Amino acid sequence: MTLEALVFDVDGTLADTERDGHRVAFNAAFAEAGLDWHWDEPLYSKLLSVAGGVERMVYYARQRGWAAPDGEMLARLKSIHRAKTAHYVRHVASGGIALRPGIARLLGEARAAGLRLAIATTTTRENVHALLEATLGASSIGWFASIGTAAEVPLKKPDPAVYQWVLTELGLPATRAIAFEDTRNGLLAATGAGLRCIVTPTSCSIEEDFTGAATTLVDLDHHPTRTGDVVTLDDVRGWAVAPD
Numbered sequence: 310m311t312l313e314a315l316v317f318d319v320d321g322t323l324a325d326t327e328r329d330g331h332r333v334a335f336n337a338a339f340a341e342a343g344l345d346w347h348w349d350e351p352l353y354s355k356l357l358s359v360a361g362g363v364e365r366m367v368y369y370a371r372q373r374g375w376a377a378p379d380g381e382m383l384a385r386l387k388s389i390h391r392a393k394t395a396h397y398v399r400h401v402a403s404g405g406i407a408l409r410p411g412i413a414r415l416l417g418e419a420r421a422a423g424l425r426l427a428i429a430t431t432t433t434r435e436n437v438h439a440l441l442e443a444t445l446g447a448s449s450i451g452w453f454a455s456i457g458t459a460a461e462v463p464l465k466k467p468d469p470a471v472y473q474w475v476l477t478e479l480g481l482p483a484t485r486a487i488a489f490e491d492t493r494n495g496l497l498a499a500t501g502a503g504l505r506c507i508v509t510p511t512s513c514s515i516e517e518d519f520t521g522a523a524t525t526l527v528d529l530d531h532h533p534t535r536t537g538d539v540v541t542l543d544d545v546r547g548w549a550v551a552p553d
């Protein structure tokens with residue numbers, strides 16, 4: 310089957326956004342809201358098993374024994390989450406986050422070869438736009454034929470819904486696309502939608518189990534066997550084909 314599209318996760322995959330981006334923005338919003346919550350790095354790595362910022366906060370609130378009725382608690386946490394998004398977007402817009410090695414190069418190679426690009430993320434759409442604009446320029450949002458976010462698909466990874474939504478938008482079977490992810494939840498979401506998946510873990514996800522990945526890489530600038538060589542589009546094409 311010919312490879313026609315590359316589908317990228319955002320947080321951890323396009324850029325290492327979690328530890329120094331989302332985590333810091335959550336803590337700023339908690340402090341502003343008068344909460345005595347602070348997510349340090351080890352705690353945040355564990356909390357990342359819960360996909361989605363609001364869901365992560367709800368999970369943590371329950372752990373802290375919040376007794377408020379569900380509706381009231383959710384409304385308060387959603388309001389704090391909006392403040393968190395504003396903090397995060399400001400940080401990204403100020404140039405606080407860079408793309409991971411090889412991402413800009415591979416996006417360029419894929420575009421030059423006529424492949425379509427897409428995004429499948431559980432984060433907030435504003436965050437995706439801010440990151441693309443700050444790192445690749447405002448016009449880069451238009452490079453992506455489909456951008457699936459928390460706004461389109463409320464079900465979060467590891468549910469495959471966001472990948473299924475993107476494939477439907479692209480009008481492609483899963484066999485004609487390949488996914489890029491950094492976490493087990495993301496890998497499960499992509500493979501659950503029938504996609505082959507390349508995993509580039511971050512320091513937050515390095516200990517996770519990536520069984521089922523087409524390959525696991527340090528990043529796109531480090532080929533796993535050709536020492537000193539980068540990962541090319543041809544390499545990606547090779548990993549997009551399931552072994553017999």
Ligand code: XBP
Nearest residue numbers: 319320331360361362430431432433
């Ligand atoms: C990553 C997430 C997100 C971010 C926070 O999603 O789980 O929740 O941590 O973003 P993905 P929000 O790997 O699919 O990009 O606070 O906007 O939810």
